[in-house]
Amino acid sequence: MAVAATTAGSPAAGIVRNRWTQLVVGIFTMVMIANLQYGWTLFVDPINEKTNFGRPFITGLLSTFILFETWLVPFEAYLVDRFGPRLLVAVGGVLVGIAWWMNSWATTQVLFTIAAVLGGIGGGIVYGTAVGSALKWFPDHRGLAAGLTAAGYGAGSAATVIPIANMIQSNGYQSTFALFGIAQGVLVVVGALLLRTPRKDEVPAAPAPTVRQTRRDYSPMQTIKTPVFWLMYAMMTLIGVGGLMATGVLASVAKDLGVDKSNVNLGFAAIAVVPFALSLDRILNGVTRPFWGWVSDHIGRERTMTLAFGLEACAILVFLLTWNNPLLFAICSGLAFFGYGEIYSLFPATSADLFGRAYATTNYGMLYTSKGLASLLIPIGAIVQSVTNSWTPVFAVAVVFDVIAAALAWTVLRRVAQAHLARSAIAAPTPAFVPAVAGGSD
Numbered sequence: 407m408a409v410a411a412t413t414a415g416s417p418a419a420g421i422v423r424n425r426w427t428q429l430v431v432g433i434f435t436m437v438m439i440a441n442l443q444y445g446w447t448l449f450v451d452p453i454n455e456k457t458n459f460g461r462p463f464i465t466g467l468l469s470t471f472i473l474f475e476t477w478l479v480p481f482e483a484y485l486v487d488r489f490g491p492r493l494l495v496a497v498g499g500v501l502v503g504i505a506w507w508m509n510s511w512a513t514t515q516v517l518f519t520i521a522a523v524l525g526g527i528g529g530g531i532v533y534g535t536a537v538g539s540a541l542k543w544f545p546d547h548r549g550l551a552a553g554l555t556a557a558g559y560g561a562g563s564a565a566t567v568i569p570i571a572n573m574i575q576s577n578g579y580q581s582t583f584a585l586f587g588i589a590q591g592v593l594v595v596v597g598a599l600l601l602r603t604p605r606k607d608e609v610p611a612a613p614a615p616t617v618r619q620t621r622r623d624y625s626p627m628q629t630i631k632t633p634v635f636w637l638m639y640a641m642m643t644l645i646g647v648g649g650l651m652a653t654g655v656l657a658s659v660a661k662d663l664g665v666d667k668s669n670v671n672l673g674f675a676a677i678a679v680v681p682f683a684l685s686l687d688r689i690l691n692g693v694t695r696p697f698w699g700w701v702s703d704h705i706g707r708e709r710t711m712t713l714a715f716g717l718e719a720c721a722i723l724v725f726l727l728t729w730n731n732p733l734l735f736a737i738c739s740g741l742a743f744f745g746y747g748e749i750y751s752l753f754p755a756t757s758a759d760l761f762g763r764a765y766a767t768t769n770y771g772m773l774y775t776s777k778g779l780a781s782l783l784i785p786i787g788a789i790v791q792s793v794t795n796s797w798t799p800v801f802a803v804a805v806v807f808d809v810i811a812a813a814l815a816w817t818v819l820r821r822v823a824q825a826h827l828a829r830s831a832i833a834a835p836t837p838a839f840v841p842a843v844a845g846g847s848d
Contacts, residue, residue, distance in 0.1 A: 423608065425543040428601065429551055432536035433558035435495060435597040438590045439502055439529045440562025441570065442471060444688055445586075447657040448571055448680075449509075452579040459515060462792065465655060466785035467522045472650065474526025476778035479534040479771035480626065487767070491535045495598035498535070501528025503591015510584035532594060533559060534774070537754060538767030539601065546610050548758055548766075553696040553751035560747045561692020567684040568677075620830045623762030629769045634760060634826045637819060639776045641711070642749055644811040646780030648718055648804035649746030651787050656683065656739060658788075659729070659797050668732040683736035690740045691747040698748035699755070707756060708823075710748070711815035718745025719808035722801050745808075760826060 450464045486494050505525030512518045536555050544551035566586070573582045629635050660666040660680050669676040694714075702710035721741035728734040757773050758766040787800040 423602070425604065425608070428543050428604075429540055429554065431597050431600045432539050432555050435499075435532050435594050435601075436536050436555060436558030437562030438499075438594045438597070439532050440559050440688070441566055441586060441590065442502065442505070442525050442529050443468065443475075444560075444563040444684075444691075445567065445570055446471075447655065447684070448567070448574060449579050449583070450655070450658055451661060452574055453518075456579075457513070459518075461655075461658060462785045462788040463515060464518075465658075465788045467518055468650075469781040469785055470519060470522040471526040471529070472781035473778040474523050475530040475533065476775045476781075478527060479530050479774050480768050482531050482534050483538055483767040483771045486531075486535050486538060490603050491539055491601040492598050494531050495535050495601055496595050498528040498531030499591050499594030499598055501525065501591075502532070502594055503588050504528075506583045506587020506590070510580045510582075510587065534767065534771055535601070537770065539603075541754070541758060541763070541766045541770075543604050545763060548755055550696065550699070552754045553699045556747075556750040556754075557692035557695045560695060560743075560750065561688050561690075564685050564688035564692070567688060568681045571678070571681045571684075619759040620762055620827060622830045623764035624760075624769065625765055626768050626772060629761045629765070630772065632761075632826055634819075634822045635757075635773070637814065637822055638753060638756065639773060641811045641814050641819070642753055642773060642776040643780045644807040644814075645715060645718070645746060645749050646777050647783050647807050648722060648801075649743065649749075650777070650781050651783070651800065651804055655787060655791075655797075655800075656680070656687070660735065662791075662797065663729055663735075665730065665732050665735055670732050670736055679732040679736055683739045686736055686740040687743040691743040694744045694747040695751035699751050702752060706820075707752060708815045708820040711752060711819070712812045714745045714748045715808050715812035715815060716745075718742050719805045719812065721745060722805050722808070726798055726801055726805075756823075760823060 446468050450461060453459065453464050454461055482494065501524045505521045505528060508517060508521035508524070512521060536558070537552055540551035540555040541548055570582055570586060573585070624632070657666065657680050660683070666678075666680050668679045670679050670682045698710050698714050701713070705713075718741075721738045721744075725735070725738035725742065728738065753773060754766075754770040757770045761769045790800050791797050
């Protein structure tokens with residue numbers, strides 16, 4: 407349902423006030439920070455070759471980034487509610503630019519760590535604000551808005567993976583950090599100038615509930631006292647381990663297996679396997695978020711999670727058995743991302759459905775910190791590989807975690823969610839699931 411601008415002004419001002427414009431701007435800012443996480447794997451070995459810091463430390467920088475990106479989101483969400491999105495996202499853009507610029511000349515572990523911290527804080531501000539803004543502007547299509555916004559982060563680096571890889575090869579990682587860091591930071595600041603918080607008369611009223619959701623608003627303190635919150639937190643952590651592991655070490659895995667110099671023959675062109683796999687991963691990591699939301703409209707949220715988590719487990723298992731084949735290496739890594747990325751669209755919508763709209767940004771911010779917990783295992787994976795000289799035990803653990811999460815979604819989550827809604831004194835109408843994509847009333 408479109409919402410007309412209610413204040414007078416120029417046509418340009420009206421466009422900026424339009425909630426779809428706000429959604430697009432939010433997605434744009436997410437695209438601009440995607441390389442901070444999803445492009446990092448390209449820099450691991452080049453940094454190690456120049457500094458000899460070791461893979462565990464360099465992959466650990468990704469964990470540091472993710473920790474500060476995720477664990478400060480609840481506090482950053484509070485600041486956004488207090489000061490508005492424009493100022494906060496502009497600050498985030500500046501921090502993002504400084505972080506990669508620092509990486510371009512850093513020569514010590516301390517400087518690289520400071521850059522990771524600054525990048526994490528800046529990226530977290532942008533991420534939390536964009537998702538929170540989408541939820542506020544679209545109470546009638548919450549899942550669609552959250553899914554599209556998260557897709558900007560998941561697929562945002564798809565167009566830049568190959569240019570970054572080529573520039574590292576031709577100009578070195580330092581020049582690449584400087585150019586892309588400054589460009590990304592500036593563009594985030596430009597996007598921030600267009601962001602604004604909606605007034606009550608600028609968004610549609612949420613539709614009368616025809617699906618399972620609470621009408622009660624849980625404060626953050628009330629939310630963390632519920633069993634269903636911690637169940638979702640555990641599931642999100644388990645799935646995050648496999649996805650983040652692939653994010654951080656894919657290029658290193660390809661190098662160790664000897665397929666990094668191989669090409670994938672597409673018929674019309676031959677593309678190096680690592681840039682091709684990373685591009686495919688990023689595209690599927692974006693497409694998965696609205697796609698699985700659409701599936702959940704038809705078969706239910708818990709069933710959708712079971713399918714997606716099971717798909718990731720199967721993809722990683724096949725990956726383990728066939729990763730000396732360049733084409734299967736790329737396809738299986740892409741399918742793993744396709745089963746991983748949907749947690750960033752289904753979980754924010756599920757959180758708002760179970761805990762209400764009033765504190766949706768902060769409540770999901772707390773849930774999102776599970777990604778930081780999962781990131782702690784990234785350097786552990788590199789250490790295990792260095793000790794065993796094999797990536798098999800690392801990815802085998804990821805398969806086990808995926809299977810556990812799928813089992814929890816199928817056997818436990820649905821029952822616990824229903825009990826939570828019953829305690830909230832809210833009836834669960836039919837159908838007994840909450841749509842995550844436009845077309846349903848979520």
